[in-house]
Amino acid sequence: MKILFIFLIFSTSLYSKLTFEELDLIRSYSDVDAKSIIQNGTNFCNNYFKKNFSSNELNYQNSFACKFSKKRNRFYVFMLAVDKRDSTSLKKFCSDILLSWPEIFEHIDKNFKFKKKDYLGGFYIENFFYDKVLDFSNQYREDQRIINNEINNFILENRKNFSSDNVENNILLQKEINKVNKIYKKIISKSESNLDILINQILKDVVRYKIFVNDVKHFKSYSCNWIPGKNLVPYIKQERYSEFENI
Numbered sequence: 001m002k003i004l005f006i007f008l009i010f011s012t013s014l015y016s017k018l019t020f021e022e023l024d025l026i027r028s029y030s031d032v033d034a035k036s037i038i039q040n041g042t043n044f045c046n047n048y049f050k051k052n053f054s055s056n057e058l059n060y061q062n063s064f065a066c067k068f069s070k071k072r073n074r075f076y077v078f079m080l081a082v083d084k085r086d087s088t089s090l091k092k093f094c095s096d097i098l099l100s101w102p103e104i105f106e107h108i109d110k111n112f113k114f115k116k117k118d119y120l121g122g123f124y125i126e127n128f129f130y131d132k133v134l135d136f137s138n139q140y141r142e143d144q145r146i147i148n149n150e151i152n153n154f155i156l157e158n159r160k161n162f163s164s165d166n167v168e169n170n171i172l173l174q175k176e177i178n179k180v181n182k183i184y185k186k187i188i189s190k191s192e193s194n195l196d197i198l199i200n201q202i203l204k205d206v207v208r209y210k211i212f213v214n215d216v217k218h219f220k221s222y223s224c225n226w227i228p229g230k231n232l233v234p235y236i237k238q239e240r241y242s243e244f245e246n247i
Helices: 002-010 020-030 037-052 090-099 102-108 118-123 140-157 166-189 194-206 241-245
Strands: 064-069 074-084 207-215 220-226 235-238
Touching (some): 037 064, 037 074, 037 118, 074 090, 090 220, 090 235, 118 194, 194 207, 207 241
Antiparallel strands (some): 207 220, 220 235
């Protein structure tokens, strides 16, 4: 059964048509303990912006947040919401906001290569360990310290799963050691697995950026919208967050 699902994932006829929802379903059949790519990717993205950016450092009320819409098969990185009080055009207003966020700006600018973004790291499930994406420096001592820390964290979090049977305990522990070492070798060698390639392709198709704007002067709400790697000029549409919230 597992071989069949692996074949389905990488069949050339289905490769470009798979969605994250379908991929999660396939992985759940082949591994009952498989983590949801959608859930991990969304949670990691939101945590990234919470940890790395403070609204106190910005001129705007809100930083970016992340949302996956299964209905639309879109992953939105969005800002909610900015009040516009002057006569500046909406396109310029949104573009100016975008310029203050280099990570997002570089993902939209067609002059930059479409490369993996840190806040999307949670979708690359093979790099995911202990609820975070590991980052190695290729400095042996530092990397070994990271590995040892992650194993210690695993022991602390799973101490209830250990028993008086040391053989079983060692098997459980060795499984995690092998897992983190596999991730380490992969990152250091800068190699991509087939699953990485597939996830990267899906992300290219589904990621969208939005900034919600309250036009105080005209008592209307709009959203500025971008597609990664396409154009810095946003597509504007009249849209309230309440309409977007339930998609």
